[in-house]
Amino acid sequence: xxxxxxxxxxxxxxxxxxxxxxxxxxxxxxxxxxxxxxxxxxxxxxxxxxxxxxxxxxxxxxxxxxxxxxxxxxxxxxxxxxxxxxxxxxxxxxxxxxxxxxxxxxxxxxxxxxxxxxxxxxxxxxxxxxxxxxxxxxxxxxxxxxxxxxxxxxxxxxxxxxxxxxxxxxxxxxxxxxxxxxxxxxxxxxxxx
Numbered sequence: 001x002x003x004x005x006x007x008x009x010x011x012x013x014x015x016x017x018x019x020x021x022x023x024x025x026x027x028x029x030x031x032x033x034x035x036x037x038x039x040x041x042x043x044x045x046x047x048x049x050x051x052x053x054x055x056x057x058x059x060x061x062x063x064x065x066x067x068x069x070x071x072x073x074x075x076x077x078x079x080x081x082x083x084x085x086x087x088x089x090x091x092x093x094x095x096x097x098x099x100x101x102x103x104x105x106x107x108x109x110x111x112x113x114x115x116x117x118x119x120x121x122x123x124x125x126x127x128x129x130x131x132x133x134x135x136x137x138x139x140x141x142x143x144x145x146x147x148x149x150x151x152x153x154x155x156x157x158x159x160x161x162x163x164x165x166x167x168x169x170x171x172x173x174x175x176x177x178x179x180x181x182x183x184x185x186x187x188x189x190x191x192x193x
Contacts, residue, residue, distance in 0.1 A: 014045035015055070028052045033050055038071040038078050043132045055127065062117035062124040079133050086142045088124040092179040093149045094119050096159045103152055103159070111145045118142075164192040166171065 011025040012018070015032050029044035030052060036042060047055070066073060066080075074081040090112070097103040109119060117124045132138035153159040154177075162173030176192045178185045185192050 009046070013048035013051055015047045015051040015141060018048075023052070024048055025054075028110070030055050031131065033064065033130070036072065036130050036134075037064070037066075040073065040080075042131070052146050058126075059128045060126050062115075062126045062129070064125045064127065064130070066125055067123040077133075079136070079139065082139055083133050084122065086139065086146060087118055089146055089179040090118050090142070090149075091122055092177070093153060096153050096162060096177075097149060100152075100156060100158050100161075102156050106152070108149055108152060111148065127163070150179070164183045166193055167191075168193055 009022055010019040011022065011059070013020055013025060015030075015034075025048040027046060030047050031042045032045050032047070032062065033055075035045070063064065074084055094109065097108050103109070112118050115126075115129070117126070129138060132141075160175060163177055166174070166176050176183050178190075178192050180192075183192050
């Protein structure tokens with residue numbers, strides 16, 4: 001019967017690759033995670049109603065491990081590469097903020113409460129994170145938080161006490177931190193140069 005073929009008014013769900021009747025596929029569109037991870041393609045594609053609801057349900061859950069699923073994606077995307085660097089800075093600054101009683105009283109780590117996975121590791125992303133990378137809002141949001149955290153660390157006497165003096169430089173007054181631009185951290189002893 002013609003009701004099982006595209007000419008019968010059926011629509012293709014780009015996410016599942018299956019045909020659906022018009023009762024199950026209302027023509028909604030959404031970026032498809034597989035297209036984002038494989039091609040950095042955010043163009044909306046038609047998806048069936050069940051997929052549309054599923055993507056919205058999973059939108060903020062950090063279930064995408066970029067290191068395992070698409071490790072070379074940061075080479076293609078400058079935006080993603082910048083976010084990866086920002087997330088590494090988050091993890092470096094977290095070490096200072098976790099042991100600072102002033103930062104604790106100011107609840108600085110809670111600034112990332114809506115994206116808790118950012119303070120847990122650097123590789124897990126939600127679908128919404130990827131969408132926000134593409135539209136530029138994640139970088140700006142994360143940049144503001146990092147600026148606040150850095151301002152605290154550089155001005156707090158407790159955090160500054162944990163800074164490093166470069167053994168190689170002639171300038172001994174400047175403190176170095178692992179998140180400072182142009183610094184390197186020894187993977188064995190964690191010293192910063």
